Amino acid sequence: MSAVGEGIEQRLAAAEPNPQRQTARGAHVVRGDFRLIADMIESGSRVLDVGCSDGALLEYLAREHDIVGRGMELSQAGVNASVSRGLSVVQGNADTDLVDYPDGAFDYVVLSQTLQATHDPRKVMEQLVRIGRHAIVSFPNFGYWRVRLRLLFAGRMPVTPSLPDHWFETQNIHLCTILDFVELCQRCGIDIERALILGDGEEAREINNLWKANWLGRNGMFLLQRSRRPEPG
Amino acid sequence: MAHTEALKLDSGLHLGPITVAYQCYGTLNADKSNAILVCHALTLDQFVAETHPMTGRPGWWSYMVGPGLPLDTERYCIICANVLGSCMGTTGPRDVNPETGAPWALDFPMVTVGDMVRVQKLLIDHLGIDQLFAVVGGSMGGMQVLEWAAKYPERVFAAIPIATAAHHTAQNIAFHEVGRQAIMADPDWAGGRYLEQGTVPRRGLAVARMTAHVTYLSESALHQKFGRKLQAGNSLSFGFDADFQVESYLRYQGSSFVDRFDANSYLYITRAMDYFDLAADYGGVLANAFLGSKVRYCVVSFTSDWLFPTSEAKTIVHALNAAAADVSFVEIRSDKGHDSFLLREFEFFETLHGFLNGCAEIKGLPVAHLRLPDPCAPDHTDDRVT
Numbered sequence: 108m109s110a111v112g113e114g115i116e117q118r119l120a121a122a123e124p125n126p127q128r129q130t131a132r133g134a135h136v137v138r139g140d141f142r143l144i145a146d147m148i149e150s151g152s153r154v155l156d157v158g159c160s161d162g163a164l165l166e167y168l169a170r171e172h173d174i175v176g177r178g179m180e181l182s183q184a185g186v187n188a189s190v191s192r193g194l195s196v197v198q199g200n201a202d203t204d205l206v207d208y209p210d211g212a213f214d215y216v217v218l219s220q221t222l223q224a225t226h227d228p229r230k231v232m233e234q235l236v237r238i239g240r241h242a243i244v245s246f247p248n249f250g251y252w253r254v255r256l257r258l259l260f261a262g263r264m265p266v267t268p269s270l271p272d273h274w275f276e277t278q279n280i281h282l283c284t285i286l287d288f289v290e291l292c293q294r295c296g297i298d299i300e301r302a303l304i305l306g307d308g309e310e311a312r313e314i315n316n317l318w319k320a321n322w323l324g325r326n327g328m329f330l331l332q333r334s335r336r337p338e339p340g
Numbered sequence: 341m342a343h344t345e346a347l348k349l350d351s352g353l354h355l356g357p358i359t360v361a362y363q364c365y366g367t368l369n370a371d372k373s374n375a376i377l378v379c380h381a382l383t384l385d386q387f388v389a390e391t392h393p394m395t396g397r398p399g400w401w402s403y404m405v406g407p408g409l410p411l412d413t414e415r416y417c418i419i420c421a422n423v424l425g426s427c428m429g430t431t432g433p434r435d436v437n438p439e440t441g442a443p444w445a446l447d448f449p450m451v452t453v454g455d456m457v458r459v460q461k462l463l464i465d466h467l468g469i470d471q472l473f474a475v476v477g478g479s480m481g482g483m484q485v486l487e488w489a490a491k492y493p494e495r496v497f498a499a500i501p502i503a504t505a506a507h508h509t510a511q512n513i514a515f516h517e518v519g520r521q522a523i524m525a526d527p528d529w530a531g532g533r534y535l536e537q538g539t540v541p542r543r544g545l546a547v548a549r550m551t552a553h554v555t556y557l558s559e560s561a562l563h564q565k566f567g568r569k570l571q572a573g574n575s576l577s578f579g580f581d582a583d584f585q586v587e588s589y590l591r592y593q594g595s596s597f598v599d600r601f602d603a604n605s606y607l608y609i610t611r612a613m614d615y616f617d618l619a620a621d622y623g624g625v626l627a628n629a630f631l632g633s634k635v636r637y638c639v640v641s642f643t644s645d646w647l648f649p650t651s652e653a654k655t656i657v658h659a660l661n662a663a664a665a666d667v668s669f670v671e672i673r674s675d676k677g678h679d680s681f682l683l684r685e686f687e688f689f690e691t692l693h694g695f696l697n698g699c700a701e702i703k704g705l706p707v708a709h710l711r712l713p714d715p716c717a718p719d720h721t722d723d724r725v726t
Contacts, residue, residue: 177667186669186691187687187694189668190668191694191697193694193695193698193701193702194668195666196669197639197661197668197669198669198671199657207654207657207658207661207662208661208662209661209662212661212664
């Protein structure tokens with residue numbers, strides 16, 4: 108077990124589970140991600156969804172959690188679709204436009220399945236915890252066993268449900284594993300408040316053992332905040 | 341509407357009485373909560389969605405305003421007033437100065453975008469409207485939208501500044517100065533006293549318009565429309581006649597403009613745009629103009645607009661974000677330049693319709709599907725310039 112792993116596991120073990128997160132959702136059919144993100148967000152908070160696509164998550168959060176939502180989306184079609192839903196969404200790029208937001212402007216900043224497509228994930232991560240009191244980041248785990256086996260035995264870049272595109276057409280330029288991500292958080296002075304994986308089943312699991320999670324997690328989802336401790340090194 | 345008391349202008353001078361010419365489309369509901377104020381651009385007017393009384397052309401935003409359109413006259417009451425300093429019925433330099441009995445000409449006090457909005461607010465007060473459901477406008481109209489939202493936020497539910505900026509740039513001022521110098525260099529302008537002299541500074545005003553017109557288009561729009569195509573005869577004249585179709589087009593634009601617009605109004609309104617700098621009213625920090633604002637903003641720009649480029653829209657969005665305002669922003673892909681906002685850009689229609697529908701739902705007004713105009717109808721691009 109590395110020092111990286113011990114750090115997060117201790118912190119996670121110390122964290123009390125929030126009873127609000129156990130609340131059953133309504134009968135709406137939502138993407139697994141949405142429900143998990145919603146479980147991390149307190150009702151009535153201000154939320155920025157970076158890479159909000161057509162605004163489906165924001166609409167879900169506004170309806171179910173009474174949040175005040177804002178979105179940022181690169182594609183004009185996505186912005187139009189979001190604005191047409193009555194959502195407040197700006198056309199923008201996570202790499203360049205997050206700097207425009209003031210410190211602490213939101214309670215939560217969500218970056219769902221987008222980090223791996225940014226040019227400078229480290230800067231983006233720093234922006235997320237600057238703008239939001241908390242950040243929620245989910246990403247496809249390149250340490251997932253199917254990904255590893257595909258590379259190991261087929262000798263080919265992995266194509267999986269989470270990584271559906273071939274290497275020459277994918278938007279994903281900065282793929283990482285759960286261990287890599289945890290290390291980046293440490294480098295950036297970011298605390299992990301909660302960590303989940305989505306594996307082969309539909310149910311998400313809290314991460315207890317990082318090495319195991321790095322094998323079994325198809326996707327990782329983390330609740331983060333800027334460290335209150337002085338930055339390491 | 342006639343406002344009898346003198347109004348204090350940004351220049352410190354007083355002007356009054358003031359007449360405001362305006363048009364309404366659709367019906368104001370019982371609690372007067374469905375009014376949308378359309379703010380027009382430099383040389384446009386209040387005839388938004390009806391045949392223009394002077395030119396006989398369709399209204400300048402008839403694609404946007406009407407039953408089932410984004411500015412839906414079945415649900416909203418659309419109001420547009422001719423701006424202060426213009427020449428289509430609202431008080432301007434062509435009107436008679438009550439003190440001298442002669443046209444104001446250059447004795448007319450300098451007006452600003454702030455003054456234009458101040459006068460519009462008198463109209464909205466006069467109509468008994470507590471809060472406008474939306475204020476919308478492109479170009480100089482967008483400047484008025486920003487001014488409205490900044491100065492009277494409690495009177496505006498939603499603001500839609502389109503193809504605009506929070507200040508006029510050096511390049512924009514430069515183009516306006518070329519136009520003004522062309523007018524003032526025309527001997528028929530006569531120091532502004534052409535009405536009394538019985539002349540019209542046709543050449544100067546036409547040149548001003550030709551210059552401005554080019555800034556409203558894009559290189560690709562001009563290329564697609566004209567390329568290097570020649571006028572009739574298909575050969576060069578080896579002289580200075582309008583050999584190229586683009587020259588003939590510009591000359592036509594210039595001369596037809598003279599028939600509908602007043603040269604002194606052109607001087608005054610271009611100056612008002614040049615003076616516009618919203619941040620300057622707030623200690624140089626644009627975000628301060630929007631602090632604590634509950635207004636819902638939808639900022640729109642167009643990719644090929646080089647007069648009010650997307651970077652200017654982003655400056656506005658940046659400030660709105662910094663003020664934690666409720667903002668949407670869309671850059672519409674269009675190759676038609678600044679004038680895109682007057683043309684049939686369906687993505688633009690959908691954005692505006694979606695945004696207004698969302699706002700209507702929040703405000704408890706009826707919502708409806710967009711009924712787009714017939715795609716076969718011709719573009720009246722010739723007459724649709726700001």
